[in-house]
Amino acid sequence: MSVLAFCEVRDGRCKKAAFEAITAAKKLAADLGGSVTAVVVGHNIQDDAKKLAAWGAERILAADHEFLALYSTGGYGRCLVQAVELAQPKAVIVPATIMGKDLAAWTAAKLGVPLASDCTEFKVEDGALRVRRPVFAGKALAWTHGEGEPFVLGLRPNTMAAEEINPGGEGSVEPLPLTFDPSTIRAVVKEITGGDKGDLDVAEAEIVVAGGRGVGGPEGFEPLRELAKVLGAAVGASRAAVDAGWIDHAAQVGQTGKVVSPNLYIAIGISGAIQHLAGMRTAKVIVAINKDPEAPIFKVADYGIVGDLVEVVPALTEAFQKALA
Amino acid sequence: MKIAVCVVVAPSTDTKVKIGADGKTIDMSDVKLELNAYDEFAIEEALRLKESTGDGEVVLFSVGSPATIKEEIRKGLARGADRAVILDTDTTQLDSSAVAALLTGEIKAFEPEIIFMGKQSVDYDSAQVPSQVAAAMGWPVVTKVSSLAIEGGAFRAEREIEGGVEVVEGTLPAVISAEKGLNEPRYPSLKGIMAAKKKPMEEKAAEAPAPVLVIDCLELPPPRPEGKIVGEGPEAAAKVVELLRNEAKVI
Structure with missing residues (x-):
């Protein structure tokens, strides 16, 4: 046996x-x-x-x-x-x-x-x-x-x-x-493309930095990528950001995206729709940054920061940089 | 070209799940049903294929109770599918192998050249029916396809993998399961909605085989501890990092 x-x-x-x-x-x-x-x-x-x-x-x-x-x-x-x-x-x-x-x-x-x-x-x-x-x-x-x-x-x-x-x-x-x-064998993989980007997959990463509607546009993901780089994290997104065309569907976390269980999940500008919460609630630790103190994401976040992403995210990146130096 | 599309009607994704009195099923009393999100991409791809080849038939196949799912299936007809077949069976004990067996039995008689379906249903998330139907048909399967090109009897499919994209080449007949992003599904037109009322929807009584995967009980995930707001503005960043290091110990 x-x-x-x-x-x-x-x-x-x-x-x-x-x-x-x-x-x-x-x-x-x-x-x-x-x-x-x-x-x-x-x-x-x-x-x-x-x-x-x-x-x-x-x-x-x-x-x-x-x-x-x-x-x-x-x-x-x-x-x-x-x-x-x-x-x-x-x-x-x-x-x-x-x-x-x-x-x-x-x-x-x-x-x-x-x-x-x-x-x-x-x-x-x-x-x-x-x-x-x-x-x-x-x-x-x-x-x-x-x-x-x-x-x-x-x-x-x-x-x-x-x-x-x-x-x-x-x-x-x-x-x-x-x-x-x-x-x-009638269907075979012929090649793998895009592997050179070296992007970490949200479902496999130990840390995920995810952005939602609050990041405001495709360029709004740049500060998140900076933060992810410092942490060795994957960049994720809510359905709102994916459907708006700001980021690829491969990054989507939630019911019509990926379900993830990282050690640390940092939700940035994500309000916390039920479909999104389902996809990340098994993360060990959740950090949320949102300008709306009433956002549902704060109900599941271990640590929350209320504030403007434009200011908070770079400050967080800097604080991690110092801590990890 | 004869094109089969397998669809399922499932609780909408904004459903707040409550467990039923038997402890094994979902309490459906306040649940809104809708066509499975991934199946919309499957239907759209089938319609585009039919349109590009200029002739053919797109038939929807579904398993469930006609009374509860009929109106949602009709929405697929409103988008342009030609007809639908509903296999009427008791769904309380169904697992994906039973669904696949029922679908395959019916689809075989239709003799399609390609079968589309969503990569998984948004309720039980098993993602097994496409592979099970393919195995029963003796056809190849490509799952979670996000781009598809068909020419002659050959296809080229792309699927997102961790950190890259796999390019799969193969020949028809085949089963293709659709990932979100495969296409941009159309909205039904008023004309389509009117036409759908007259399109054939066949209901057939079917006996499902016994399930091989049995749910013993359902439970809700443990609630997360009450969250706390550490502070406001960029000043709170250093505090959060300190907590992550010394309290949560994740960095």
């Missing part, structure tokens, strides 16, 4: 979410009484694969092939199905990243097994696995169970801190040979 963790690789390196998946698998395996198998899919990934032992992987499977250098739902999915058939796990943990969500949905559908996407917690009661996942963008939480095995769990990034339990540890890697003809 094992728990299988899918370890996402981008640009030849394992992502932080991959280590979180192994840590989650480790905890689940301890509760269920089993071991952790890690599976890596990509190209030239042997080095990163063997290092997964440091994070607690007891068995490591790697599908390493030129065709797998870029993502394809059908290609990666077939590799994951193959790993499931080999490891016969009771549960499969897949990071709920953009790749992971797509992959988990296809794989669970192919296997005809349950998938709970975006889980934030799980527990084992009398041998039965139950998971908690936000629904209605986080306005409610659902405890669910699956009928059928393995139970595929999408693990929301940043909800479980990865633990390197055996620093420097390396394991042996079992190859997963390609069992399909790549030419039969």
Whole structure:
């Protein structure tokens, strides 16, 4: 009996979410009484694969092939199905990243097994696995169970801190040979563009600096970018700012955008519509800056500043600069 | 070109969620229903595809109780879809695999070349139906597409990933799930609204398979501790940074 963790690789390196998946698998395996198998899919990934032992992987499977250098739902999915058939796990943990969500949905559908996407917690009661996942963008939480095995769990990034339990540890890697003809995969990623911008993604960042209608226009995001740079943060936005065309939809936090759980969320000029609050209320600490002391955002903010953004944001940037120097 | 669009009617995004008496479902008594936000982009993309090819049919497929969802589905017809099929079933126990099974069964008979749907419904946020329908059809799927070009039997789709954009190339038939920003959905015209009243809306009784993902209970998220206003104006900035460092310990 094992728990299988899918370890996402981008640009030849394992992502932080991959280590979180192994840590989650480790905890689940301890509760269920089993071991952790890690599976890596990509190209030239042997080095990163063997290092997964440091994070607690007891068995490591790697599908390493030129065709797998870029993502394809059908290609990666077939590799994951193959790993499931080999490891016969009771549960499969897949990071709920953009790749992971797509992959988990296809794989669970192919296997005809349950998938709970975006889980934030799980527990084992009398041998039965139950998971908690936000629904209605986080306005409610659902405890669910699956009928059928393995139970595929999408693990929301940043909800479980990865633990390197055996620093420097390396394991042996079992190859997963390609069992399909790549030419039969009809939809394939050909390239990734815009990666050179190096923008942090709001769903992955530990700190998010987000702006709303109050920033006043596209140029109003500049002071927020300065602040984000000092903090190593991602820049987010409310729906109002996105719909006004001031910033790309990729930055939107809330019900028709991304749901985020950073350590620190700084809401600037965001009034706090119910759809936005749903998307960021699980942040560990919330700071709000708004000129309206009655804005609903202050009800959820741990620390609020009432004032003019034009003055407060640069002052905050300077204060962080001093503190972090 | 025959184009299928799967749509769902869900509580509007400004719904304040209350948990029902059974502890497992949402109290729907004061809830306003509307066409799922992401499905609007799916419908629009289907209409544009039909318009660009010059002929074809756009059919909406939905699962639910006709009495509650019919008027919202009609709004999709008002935008320009040709007809709708509602699979009438008890929705209390439905999970996405059951929805996908019902939809696939019906869509197969229509024999479309492409299936559009929203990337997820705004209620249970599972984002699984597109992949499940694709798996059942034996077709490729591209999820959360924010740009799409179709020429001949080939397509080129873009999807936003963390810090970049993936360019996916493939061939039809395929399932495409729409992300916000795929297009700018049109508003229904008065003419469209009038025409929609006469467009066929078929209701079919359907038996849903048992769910594989079962909700045992719903709970509300714990309330956040009462917020506090640290101060006013730029003078408060240093105080907040100090609190973040020494009290909250996040920097």
